[in-house]
Amino acid sequence: MSLGRPRISVCGSINMDHVSYVRVAPGAGETVVGQGFHESVGGKGASQAVAAARAGGSVEIIGAVGDDTYGLLLRSSLMDAAVGTSGLRSIAGRTGMAHIVVDDQGENAVVVVPGANASMTGLTKVEEQRIALSDVFLTQLELPMTVVEAGLRAARGAGVKTVLTPAPVLTAPLTQTVLDYVDVLVPNIHEAEVLTGEPYPLKAAHALLDAVPEVVITLGADGCLHLDREGLPLWIPAFNVAAKDTSGARDTFVGAFTVARMAGRSVVPALRWASAAAAIAVQGQGATNAMPHRAEIDRLFAGTPRQRRPVD
Template sequence: MTHRTGRAPTVAVFGSTNMDLVAYVRTAPRLGETVSGHEFRTVPGGKGTNQAIAAARAGGEVAMVGAVGEDDFGARLRAALAESGVDTAGLRTMPGPSGTAHIVVEDGGDNSIVVVPGANGTVTGLAPGDEARIAAAGTLLLQLELPLSGVLAAARAARAHGVRTVLTPAPVPATPLPAELLELVDLLVPNEHEAAALTGEHDLDAAALALLDLVPEVVVTLGEAGSRHAARDAAGHVEIVGVPAVPVAAVDATAAGDTFVGALAVAHGEGRPMPEAMAWAAAAAALAVQRPGASSSMPHRAEIDALHARPEEAVR
């Protein structure tokens, strides 16, 4: 069943844009060792790009705010976003290289990653026009792959204009997140490891309760175990609701969390209750993990609607 009525939800994404350079090897090299790889791919990535493409393919009207370099990667990243229907007018081009992620993936699935921020490191605040793009959105998606000063500036703009702010706290910094940033967040979406790192609690319910002392609402993603939503009602009582994942045979879990967040922003923007929005986002993530790659694996709305309507068809 579709919930689209009238205009599509509007989403602004203030986030990173990287080219993922992925080498597939039998075993990763040790220090000083050279090994042969059996495959290499370049895939548009970065948590900002991933969430923007996921939201656009899920049916949102999406504007990307960030930066690429003046290199070939920058042109390719901009084109990949535009091809998925993302408005790239807020994607500035800066002197020097674009951000890159250098990823080595072993046959068993383990990986190691070196991220070079490149142009992402220049996004220390808002550029002319960025505040207007944020103000025009119903939801702002944030992550922590850009300088914190820029993330804070975007969150302040969202609050000033009544825009709902959703933060994916990744990568979790070594120092506590600023209280000012958390006060500007409406919904926090960590995975279970990020929730533990932020709170020191390894019990899921205890972590959710601790996070609710920092933000009004939390969704913790749990991979194949689904997701859990926690919020306080008007009387201050906490309700925690679990939503299962769609069982599938995963091929590549890269960017499954970003797919979930992008789809969740669209579903919630359409007015769906949070548990239903989470179930719809789970269908999107289930489709993504059955395909290799990050942004290249993300599903379109018709696919999500079809799987959400008949989740038993995901198991073949």
């Protein structure tokens, strides 16, 4: 099946990422010598928007940058990635920043300074209308909870499908009032445990189904687990690749999965296609720099057999 071009609105954080690469991440009070450094578009909102656009979606982002040099650079970079920026506010002050350390295993540690992102406490009527015109709405928890809830509520009121990535999971309580507006919840294994108290992904997924109709738990190198109220749990293995930087993996997965599902693919090939996208992303460097385009995802997806089995 060929993929169409679904309309996707994303409300989320937009940061300038400062990424340092080290052999081993420093401990408290320790200084280490870096092996490399670069800057790139970051923030979970911008990352998911770029991932979805490169995967073939027609994407509009709702968020805020500062009136500094980084704000101008990020706006230009998003436009270059074919992300619509008419919903991107420019406010007096600093753009959001993220300081990221990536070790030789591809694992990362992140410090985020919200900057302009913290100004997003609600939505305008125009922004709500932009959400209402989309096929699916993506959001995360790096903006104030008031705007997260406002976006989800606007989408639900317009009959638009909603996808929530509950990260960072400890930002604010994720109430049932908010979850009532969510169609698909995409936590990682750590977030699933925090939300449910269950250390086992399958038990956590079943617990989350009490709150939302569909759950995808990302498991890093172990793949992902899908469960909804209609069928059996599905485990999709990850592609066997050598990871250099995992910082954009889940956002790549969410963007690609959303495009595939909204374009009409059934859940198993959509999950596998999204896993292929994430596998490509972790082999590069930077949250958005390494995100693949549709043709790249298609090549990896076509070259590896699809796999499916229930999780034990």
